[in-house]
Amino acid sequence: MRALHVENLTFNWPGSENATLRIPNLSLAQGERNFLFGPSGCGKSTLLSAIAGVVDVSPGAILVANNDVGALNGGARDRFRVDHIGMIFQVFNLIPWLSALENVLLPCTFSKRRLARAGEDPAGTARHLLDELGLSDPSLVSKPANELSVGQQQRVAAARALIGKPDLILADEPTSALDEAAKAVFVDLLARECAEAGSALLFVSHDRSLEHHFDRSVDFVALNGGAA
Amino acid sequence: MLVFSLRSLWNRRFVAGLTVLAISLSVALILGVERLRDGARDSFANSASGIDLIVAPRGNSVQILMATVFGVGGTGTGMTWDSFEWLEDRPEVAWAVPIQMGDNHRGYPVIGTDASYFEHFRHSGGQLLSLAAGTILTGDGADAAVVGAEVAVRFDYAPGAVIVNAHGSGEVSFDLHDDAPFTISGVLAPTGTAVDRMVFVTLEGFDALHAEEDAPAADPLDPAAMPTDDHEDHDDHEDHGEHEGTEVKHSHEPDRINAVYVGLVDRTNVLGLQRAINERSSDAFSAVLPAVALAELWGITGTAERAMRLMAWAVALAGMIGMVVMLSATLDTRRREFAILRSVGATPTRIFALIVAEAAILTAAGLIIGLVLLTVATFVTDPILSARFGLRLGLNVFGARELATLFVIFWAGLLASLIPAVRVYRMTLADGLSVRL
Numbered sequence: 267m268r269a270l271h272v273e274n275l276t277f278n279w280p281g282s283e284n285a286t287l288r289i290p291n292l293s294l295a296q297g298e299r300n301f302l303f304g305p306s307g308c309g310k311s312t313l314l315s316a317i318a319g320v321v322d323v324s325p326g327a328i329l330v331a332n333n334d335v336g337a338l339n340g341g342a343r344d345r346f347r348v349d350h351i352g353m354i355f356q357v358f359n360l361i362p363w364l365s366a367l368e369n370v371l372l373p374c375t376f377s378k379r380r381l382a383r384a385g386e387d388p389a390g391t392a393r394h395l396l397d398e399l400g401l402s403d404p405s406l407v408s409k410p411a412n413e414l415s416v417g418q419q420q421r422v423a424a425a426r427a428l429i430g431k432p433d434l435i436l437a438d439e440p441t442s443a444l445d446e447a448a449k450a451v452f453v454d455l456l457a458r459e460c461a462e463a464g465s466a467l468l469f470v471s472h473d474r475s476l477e478h479h480f481d482r483s484v485d486f487v488a489l490n491g492g493a494a
Numbered sequence: 495m496l497v498f499s500l501r502s503l504w505n506r507r508f509v510a511g512l513t514v515l516a517i518s519l520s521v522a523l524i525l526g527v528e529r530l531r532d533g534a535r536d537s538f539a540n541s542a543s544g545i546d547l548i549v550a551p552r553g554n555s556v557q558i559l560m561a562t563v564f565g566v567g568g569t570g571t572g573m574t575w576d577s578f579e580w581l582e583d584r585p586e587v588a589w590a591v592p593i594q595m596g597d598n599h600r601g602y603p604v605i606g607t608d609a610s611y612f613e614h615f616r617h618s619g620g621q622l623l624s625l626a627a628g629t630i631l632t633g634d635g636a637d638a639a640v641v642g643a644e645v646a647v648r649f650d651y652a653p654g655a656v657i658v659n660a661h662g663s664g665e666v667s668f669d670l671h672d673d674a675p676f677t678i679s680g681v682l683a684p685t686g687t688a689v690d691r692m693v694f695v696t697l698e699g700f701d702a703l704h705a706e707e708d709a710p711a712a713d714p715l716d717p718a719a720m721p722t723d724d725h726e727d728h729d730d731h732e733d734h735g736e737h738e739g740t741e742v743k744h745s746h747e748p749d750r751i752n753a754v755y756v757g758l759v760d761r762t763n764v765l766g767l768q769r770a771i772n773e774r775s776s777d778a779f780s781a782v783l784p785a786v787a788l789a790e791l792w793g794i795t796g797t798a799e800r801a802m803r804l805m806a807w808a809v810a811l812a813g814m815i816g817m818v819v820m821l822s823a824t825l826d827t828r829r830r831e832f833a834i835l836r837s838v839g840a841t842p843t844r845i846f847a848l849i850v851a852e853a854a855i856l857t858a859a860g861l862i863i864g865l866v867l868l869t870v871a872t873f874v875t876d877p878i879l880s881a882r883f884g885l886r887l888g889l890n891v892f893g894a895r896e897l898a899t900l901f902v903i904f905w906a907g908l909l910a911s912l913i914p915a916v917r918v919y920r921m922t923l924a925d926g927l928s929v930r931l
Contacts, residue, residue: 318837341841348839355837358830363505376839426838 267332269434269466270294270317275327277316286312288447289360290492294434299467301456301477310470313435315485317468318351319343331433348377352427352458354437360411362458367392367407367417373432380430388429395425398462399455399472417448424456431463438470452477498852506824510856513817517860519809521903525896527802529872535792538564541687544616546764549573549581549771550753552778555902556794559787562593562753564688565603569595571684573779581754581771591755594700594748597659599693604659606700608746612640614757617687628653628680628880633739636698636746639676643684644691653678659693659703666863672690674703698746711787756781810903814910817856821849821914825921832922844921853911857904 272292276283286309294300303420304310315321317328317335320343325336329399331350347353352373360369370392374381385391396407399421411419420440427435437456441449453469457479460467477483503510517909542563550558550569582590591614605611612623612630625671630640641651651657655678678694684690758764764783771781832845840848 320836341843344836344839344841347837353837359832359834361831363501372835372838 267292267296268329269296269298269331270468271320271329272317273327273329275316275323277312277321277323279312286318287316287490288408292484292489294466294468296433297461297464297466298482299460299480300469301480301483302468302470302486302489303472303474303477303483304470304490306472308486309490311438313490314353314438314468314470317434318347318353318436320347328418345377348373349379350433352429352432352435354420354423354427354435355441357416357419357443359426360414360419362412365408366396366401366411366422369411369422370396372426373430377430380432383430392425392429395428395459396422398459399425401425401449403479416443417452420444420452421455424452424459428459428463428465432465435460435465435467436470437467439472440469441471441473441476449473449476478491496855499848499855502848503852503855506820509820509824513813513820513856514859514863516813516816517810517857517903517907518862518867520806521861521864521900522871523806523809524899524903525864525868526798526871527806528896528899529868531799533747535788538788538791539785540618540685541689542788543618544614544620544757545755545784546758546761547756547768547771548753548782548784548787549756550782552780555780555782555787556791558753558780558782559784559791561595562755563784564746565595565605565692569752569921573754574748574750575691577779578751578754579798580684580774581756584767584770586757586758586760586767588759589757591615592748592751593699593753593755594697595752597661597703599645599657599659601647602642602693604693604695604700606695606697606748606751608697611694611755612728614687616753617685617689620684623685623689624683626681626683628678630680635677636702637674637676638679638696638699640680640682640694641678642682642690642692645693646681651678651681653680657693659695674699686860696746697748697751701746701748743749743907746831810906813860814906817853817907818910821853821911822917825914825918831920836922841920842919845922846915849915849918850908850911853907853915854904854908857907860907861900861904909927 270293272289274291275287275289276285302310302313306464312321316323317330319338321334323336325334328335330346333346333350335343336345360366361372364372367389374384374388381388393407396402398490401407401418401463406414406418411422414422420443423440428438435456440456441452444452453476456469457467465479469476470486476484542559545563548562550562551573552556553569557567558569561569567788578590578592581587589610591607591611593611595603596605597604609630617623625640626643626646639657641657645651656675657678657923658675676699682689689929756767758767768781768783771779832840835845835848
């Protein structure tokens with residue numbers, strides 16, 4: 267079983283003549299860490315949306331842990347997403363009025379699979395993850411998310427993506443709001459935790475200086491060769 | 495989901511609090527108006543129960559009812575004692591109680607009557623008046639007075655206290671009958687009706703007071719004008735009290751009285767007697783059926799009641815709009831929040847439910863706080879309302895109609911929340927996970 271398998275994917279936004287995505291093949295093995303680079307605005311985020319089942323794709327084009335994303339209907343896609351995928355965005359990842367710990371536990375409230383895979387004590391697992399990511403201070407853990415620094419917020423977001431060991435983690439430029447030193451530390455921690463959880467990682471960025479943290483790197487423009 | 499909504503609202507507790515306050519005010523207002531209305535009606539109906547007819551000099555029936563039963567305003571010029579006796583002797587009449595009015599004691603109406611009042615007056619569904627302390631007018635001197643529960647509490651009166659009455663019905667009066675004081679012989683138990691606010695004196699005492707007024711030159715020490723405390727006289731009065739029956743004797747026969755309470759042998763004859771009284775040519779009388787006069791009164795106040803009710807519901811509507819505004823206004827700033835929830839598996843339906851749950855919490859909190867406000871307000875205003883208007887709201891249990899009102903408000907809140915909820919549903923579908931603001 268592959269964590270992700272994309273085959274002959276085409277997608278165009280409604281009303282647009284040209285295909286935004288035209289990807290013949292992209293595959294991630296279980297636990298594989300893949301770096302996808304390319305300039306801003308070339309469709310990387312659209313690819314992530316397609317994989318996460320937010321935009322409509324044709325059946326058979328995208329398989330996540332053997333689930334055909336295009337074949338799922340609305341509610342099933344939402345359940346599939348939280349069951350199999352952890353997501354990290356550029357910025358604003360957290361619900362501001364929940365504590366860091368509660369934010370981390372969110373996937374477990376929406377997914378039985380994630381809850382089951384988070385161990386007997388999900389809160390303990392969440393604390394452990396935050397601890398591994400450098401947020402061990404108990405006062406930080408119980409603080410409302412909007413009182414944390416951006417760097418701390420991204421680490422909380424990483425912990426949330428990792429809890430319950432999803433098959434695939436999608437990271438959309440998560441380091442763009444961080445300074446150089448913090449970037450490297452963050453990517454390093456994320457890569458290590460993905461390895462520990464056994465989750466595959468698809469990390470999208472325009473910053474090639476991060477490339478060496480990954481098993482494989484793919485040039486998005488070359489991958490998306492057919493598209494305009 | 496409910497916990498989640500609570501946390502989300504707590505994050506916006508200031509605005510949420512104001513919204514709840516607006517809803518709770520409207521709830522308190524709506525229920526308050528209804529309770530005030532019901533309280534007024536019950537109180538009035540209770541005060542007049544047991545009287546079949548009120549006979550008074552010709553006048554407006556509502557005015558006669560207000561003056562005699564509630565001590566508000568006055569009636570026309572007096573009736574003669576002959577007319578009273580004519581009335582009392584009619585075969586349909588079981589009992590007749592003479593009423594004199596026109597004086598007040600520190601703002602409370604003074605009623606001149608005799609002991610028969612306390613035998614026949616019924617309130618609150620047929621209860622007799624009972625004494626909290628002392629004795630009723632029977633067997634006491636002409637200067638005896640019985641005070642209602644509220645008067646006694648307000649001025650700290652007990653049997654034996656000496657009181658002075660004033661002419662007229664206003665609270666402020668310089669025309670004091672301080673040369674004819676009364677001694678309180680009894681204090682009535684509370685009834686929750688207008689009786690609590692009344693001072694009862696004997697017909698003799700009431701007359702004595704005005705006799706002196708008519709003859710200002712009279713020697714205040716003249717024993718004829720002063721109430722006597724003769725023991726023989728005392729016994730005499732008691733005898734009269736015990737012999738109440740077909741042949742009624744009154745201890746004192748005043749020249750003029752203001753009204754008569756009439757009880758019938760057979761209530762079905764009431765219309766016939768009313769016609770007989772109205773058609774009597776020697777004296778111009780009105781015979782008032784209390785229930786009919788009350789219905790007339792409610793007809794008059796109905797417009798004001800409807801206006802008040804309309805206002806209360808308008809406030810409720812404003813509260814609902816406030817809630818919709820609050821929920822809608824925050825939607826744009828919460829778009830990111832919804833996108834995050836979707837990324838962790840929340841369906842658009844669940845986010846829709848989140849908004850509806852928030853509205854449910856706000857409305858429910860509004861209902862509960864509104865009830866608390868109403869209870870507190872009732873508690874605070876009850877003594878004032880009862881002192882000024884003789885009506886008591888009481889902390890009554892919810893009626894079916896009140897529950898229905900609460901139910902309607904709750905569902906209106908949920909229904910109103912569909913407006914922002916539908917917007918959120920569409921927005922989350924369109925936004926997906928990538929909101930970049």
